[in-house]
Amino acid sequence: MTKEPILLFYEDPYLKETNAIVIDVKDNIVWLDKTIFFAEKGGQVSDQGWINDLKVIDVRPEDYGHVLEKTPSFKVGEKVHLKLDWERRYRIMRLHSAAHLVYFAIKKVLGDVPVIGSHVGADKARIDIAFEGNVRPYLKDIQEIVNNKIRENKEIQIYTKENLRIWKLNDWEIPCGGTHVRRTGEIGEIILKRVNLGKDKERIEIRLKEK
Numbered sequence: 001m002t003k004e005p006i007l008l009f010y011e012d013p014y015l016k017e018t019n020a021i022v023i024d025v026k027d028n029i030v031w032l033d034k035t036i037f038f039a040e041k042g043g044q045v046s047d048q049g050w051i052n053d054l055k056v057i058d059v060r061p062e063d064y065g066h067v068l069e070k071t072p073s074f075k076v077g078e079k080v081h082l083k084l085d086w087e088r089r090y091r092i093m094r095l096h097s098a099a100h101l102v103y104f105a106i107k108k109v110l111g112d113v114p115v116i117g118s119h120v121g122a123d124k125a126r127i128d129i130a131f132e133g134n135v136r137p138y139l140k141d142i143q144e145i146v147n148n149k150i151r152e153n154k155e156i157q158i159y160t161k162e163n164l165r166i167w168k169l170n171d172w173e174i175p176c177g178g179t180h181v182r183r184t185g186e187i188g189e190i191i192l193k194r195v196n197l198g199k200d201k202e203r204i205e206i207r208l209k210e211k
């Protein structure tokens with residue numbers, strides 16, 4: 001039996017609260033018929049928030065169990081209230097969208113370098129590339145391309161093609177099952193930083209420049 005709930009964030013990534021029915025409870029893990037909580041996937045971290053007044057500290061990607069800070073009193077069949085830590089999730093959406101822009105800007109500036117890893121957290125995102133040398137001299141150009149796209153406040157399209165969710169900004173297109181903002185302007189200015197991972201590996205860290 002699959003316990004995967006209906007994933008409401010695909011329909012509306014801006015949905016912050018909803019009600020759901022408890023399908024199963026085991027100790028501090030809860031399964032629901034539907035959810036607004038994203039479970040770690042494709043390098044994007046899981047959401048946090050609350051079910052009723054209990055904190056959701058993690059969502060397990062393997063079976064979509066919502067991990068609570070302690071064992072709840074609610075039972076199977078009960079209706080519960082879900083609430084996202086929206087401040088955190090919105091930062092993740094902005095950073096995730098920024099990471100796609102940085103990816104395409106890297107391709108524009110450095111050519112077709114292999115991406116060997118990526119991650120989107122609540123405070124920063126990162127893209128790791130195979131690159132001989134130091135990317136620092138190129139960061140300013142990459143950052144400028146991205147921040148220009150952000151200033152243009154372009155519309156981001158998300159649609160499904162052959163069962164894949166596609167993120168699209170003009171001719172920049174990438175399959176992705178994460179959560180994103182609708183317009184680039186929502187990201188706000190970003191700052192890039194280089195981290196050296198050792199021989200021929202470079203990490204580009206992405207942070208939001210908070211107003």
Ligand SMILES: [Zn+2]
Nearest residue numbers: 096167176178
């Ligand atoms: Zn994405």
